[in-house]
Amino acid sequence: MQNKRFVIASVVIVILLSVLVAGCTTTSPTVSPTAAPTAIPQKTTLTVFAAASLSDAFNETAAAFEANHTGVDVVLQFAGTQQLRTQVEQGAYADVFASASIPHLTALQDEGYVDNATAKNFTKNKLAIIVPKNNPANIASLSDLSKPGVKLVICAASVPCGSYTLQLLNKTANNSSYGADFKTKVMANVVSQETDVNSAVSKVALGEADAAFVYKSDVPKAMQDKVTTILIPDSINVLATYPIAVLKQSKDPQDAQAFEDFVLSSDGKAILTKYGFITT
Numbered sequence: 001m002q003n004k005r006f007v008i009a010s011v012v013i014v015i016l017l018s019v020l021v022a023g024c025t026t027t028s029p030t031v032s033p034t035a036a037p038t039a040i041p042q043k044t045t046l047t048v049f050a051a052a053s054l055s056d057a058f059n060e061t062a063a064a065f066e067a068n069h070t071g072v073d074v075v076l077q078f079a080g081t082q083q084l085r086t087q088v089e090q091g092a093y094a095d096v097f098a099s100a101s102i103p104h105l106t107a108l109q110d111e112g113y114v115d116n117a118t119a120k121n122f123t124k125n126k127l128a129i130i131v132p133k134n135n136p137a138n139i140a141s142l143s144d145l146s147k148p149g150v151k152l153v154i155c156a157a158s159v160p161c162g163s164y165t166l167q168l169l170n171k172t173a174n175n176s177s178y179g180a181d182f183k184t185k186v187m188a189n190v191v192s193q194e195t196d197v198n199s200a201v202s203k204v205a206l207g208e209a210d211a212a213f214v215y216k217s218d219v220p221k222a223m224q225d226k227v228t229t230i231l232i233p234d235s236i237n238v239l240a241t242y243p244i245a246v247l248k249q250s251k252d253p254q255d256a257q258a259f260e261d262f263v264l265s266s267d268g269k270a271i272l273t274k275y276g277f278i279t280t
Contacts, residue, residue, distance in 0.1 A: 051100035137210035217276030
């Protein structure tokens with residue numbers, strides 16, 4: 001009987017000890033592994049130096065390119081081609097250089113800044129005359145620019161537009177419709193020589209000049225209701241050729257080449273044509 005009580009007591013003690021041990025033991029909660037944060041893709045920035053006359057066309061070109069290249073942001077810098085060339089020569093960074101004249105790009109090639117295999121002519125342009133909408137000097141044609149008192153704006157000779165203007169005026173000397181002294185009379189009317197063609201457009205749009213030599217493509221939408229464009233006869237006009245190239249310093253030559261290829265594509269040419277450039 002005593003042994004039986006001892007066994008029962010022992011069993012009770014073991015049960016009590018088990019309960020006490022279980023009560024003092026904490027079970028760690030199951031922790032789900034934390035998912036690694038999703039990496040945000042880093043965008044590539046592509047810097048394009050472009051002639052001021054390309055402003056409207058290249059703004060649309062860049063937007064169309066970015067739509068098909070979601071990892072690339074195109075940063076456009078517009079100025080006179082001669083200014084952009086100087087910036088590159090002084091150490092400014094750019095991936096792509098789009099010039100309004102062949103000589104400025106050729107100079108950069110000679111100085112070793114250009115990947116020569118990428119250099120291509122991509123569009124052309126013609127000069128035109130713009131006058132304010134109210135046309136205070138009553139200018140109807142190129143001939144009228146020689147009238148005394150006309151306030152004329154041109155681009156400086158170092159600017160492609162200015163160089164083309166001088167070439168055009170030189171051609172008039174051999175044309176009986178204008179005469180040998182036509183250039184002299186026109187240059188006597190020049191009141192300002194601008195560092196880029198956009199500045200010339202602005203002066204006419206603001207009524208600060210009676211006329212200006214610009215590119216046919218140069219009147220932006222914002223100013224089209226403020227100026228009138230007068231075409232110049234092809235027999236006198238000068239055809240401006242625009243080259244484009246990837247610079248050797250580009251940190252992303254693949255995307256830089258892709259941008260150039262887009263400019264040269266049918267879609268790129270359609271945009272240029274829309275803004276008055278010649279692509280045929």
